[in-house]
Each structure stands twice: as structure tokens, then as C-alpha cells.
Amino acid sequence: MTEPLELSISIDVLKAGNKAEFAKLVNQYSNSVYRIALKILSDPSDAEDVLQETFIKAFRALPGFEGRSSISTWLFRIATNEALMLVRKRKPDFVLVDEPDAPDEDENSGQVQLTDWCCMPEAELMSDESRRHLEEAVQDLTPALRAVFVLRDIEGLSIKETAEALDVSEQVVKTRLLRARLRLREDLSRYFGGKMAERLEK
Missing domain, CATH: 1.10.10.10 (Winged helix-like DNA-binding domain superfamily/Winged helix DNA-binding domain)
Incomplete structure (x- = not known):
């Protein structure tokens, strides 16, 4: 899958709610967000839902974005959370927490x-x-x-x-x-x- 050309995105303009700047963000990262969701869920329809929900939540949360991580990592976190929430709905007994020191x-x-x-x-x-x-x-x-x-x-x-x-x-x-x-x-x-x-x- 061909990724769009890297675009210059202004975080300050994004946080101000500029829709044209947000469209650039969607264009740049939608393929990656969809791919992550599809690999986790293995369902194109669910992946589309995650893609849409990720950018809806991102747009709403942008004013509070503090820049502690890159904008791409922040988006991937939202997408991954959305995908794993769907997994939890299907498997209520699913637990994400691993014990890093536990023998395996x-x-x-x-x-x-x-x-x-x-x-x-x-x-x-x-x-x-x-x-x-x-x-x-x-x-x-x-x-x-x-x-x-x-x-x-x-x-x-x-x-x-x-x-x-x-x-x-x-x-x-x-x-x-x-x-x-x-x-x-x-x-x-x-x-x-x-x-x-x-x-x-x-």
C-alpha cells in the first residue's frame, strides 16, 4: 500500500480546530491507522469503524494534546485502544496486563x-x-x-x-x-x- 507524501502539519493550527489542517492529518495517517486496526481485528468492517472513531476522537481531544509524544504515536494509541475495546466486547474475560517478570x-x-x-x-x-x-x-x-x-x-x-x-x-x-x-x-x-x-x- 502506497503511503501519502509526508505533509508539514502544524500542531498549534490543529489544536485551534483548523479543519483543513486536520484533513492533512487524516490523509497522512489514515492508511497506517487502518492497517493497525485490520492487523489487530482481522475484519475490514471493524477496521473501518476504528479508523473513523480514531479520527473523531482525535479531533475532539486535540485541544488537550500536550505533545508528550509525537502526533503519530498519539493517533496510534487511540487506534489501538479502539481496536482492543472491540476485542474486549467480544471476549469479556480478555486481560491486557502481562506480568513482565512472570516466567513464560x-x-x-x-x-x-x-x-x-x-x-x-x-x-x-x-x-x-x-x-x-x-x-x-x-x-x-x-x-x-x-x-x-x-x-x-x-x-x-x-x-x-x-x-x-x-x-x-x-x-x-x-x-x-x-x-x-x-x-x-x-x-x-x-x-x-x-x-x-x-x-x-x-
Whole structure:
């Protein structure tokens, strides 16, 4: 997806309620906001709702924006909160808080059987089927892990920016990111392991 050209946006003008300046903000960040919502929710209709609600809430809250984080991180925080609120509505028992010091079976990577992909043809590693499987594996993550992975590894936010967007500590971000990456690596190892077995049988 092609991002719009970077536009010069004045925070002071935005906070004053200038609608033309706000339109520039929407144009610049709507793709990223929609992408984040879609990756967390896996539903285009829900992602559209989050996109709309994010900018409605942003417009209303702009006069109180203090600039402690960048405008993009602030928007991503609103979008992520909106997406996770939808998750909570569907799964009332869902809890976002992770214990960063708690032992996790995923952190013991010695128990994870990982496949060496070096012998897989590049065309297969980069195939549409493989990319679809990766997208499905991301959707299989818990929403808390998925949100961190999407913001950090897909949208490219820093650890600090991801922590600000999710309103958690940097240590929690690091812990969730480790768990997300290990679970994805284990899932992809099983997937490519099966592919390699199929090739050997031919």
C-alpha cells in the first residue's frame, strides 16, 4: 500500500480546530491507522469503524494534546485502544496486563523445535501462500501480543513509541515482543518443516 507524501502539519493550527489542517492529518495517517486496526481485528468492517472513531476522537481531544509524544504515536494509541475495546466486547474475560517478570514457557526457547529453512527455495519462502500463512499466524497471537508485534515489527515504531502507544512500560513491550516473535517462529517452523517434508517425499 502506497503511503501519502509526508505533509508539514502544524500542531498549534490543529489544536485551534483548523479543519483543513486536520484533513492533512487524516490523509497522512489514515492508511497506517487502518492497517493497525485490520492487523489487530482481522475484519475490514471493524477496521473501518476504528479508523473513523480514531479520527473523531482525535479531533475532539486535540485541544488537550500536550505533545508528550509525537502526533503519530498519539493517533496510534487511540487506534489501538479502539481496536482492543472491540476485542474486549467480544471476549469479556480478555486481560491486557502481562506480568513482565512472570516466567513464560515461550521464553525457554530450548523447548521449541525450530526448522532450518536454508534449503527452502526462495520462491517458496516468498510465495503468496507463505505470506498468507504468516498473516494467519499473526492473527493467532493473543491481542496483546499482536498489538505489540504490529506496532513494532510491522509499523516500525520504536520500543519507546510502542510503549507510549499502548500505555505500558518498555519492559512489557520487550517481553510481549519476545513472546510474539517466538510464537511466530515456532508456527513458521512447523509450516516450513511440513513443506520440506513434502519436497523430500517427491
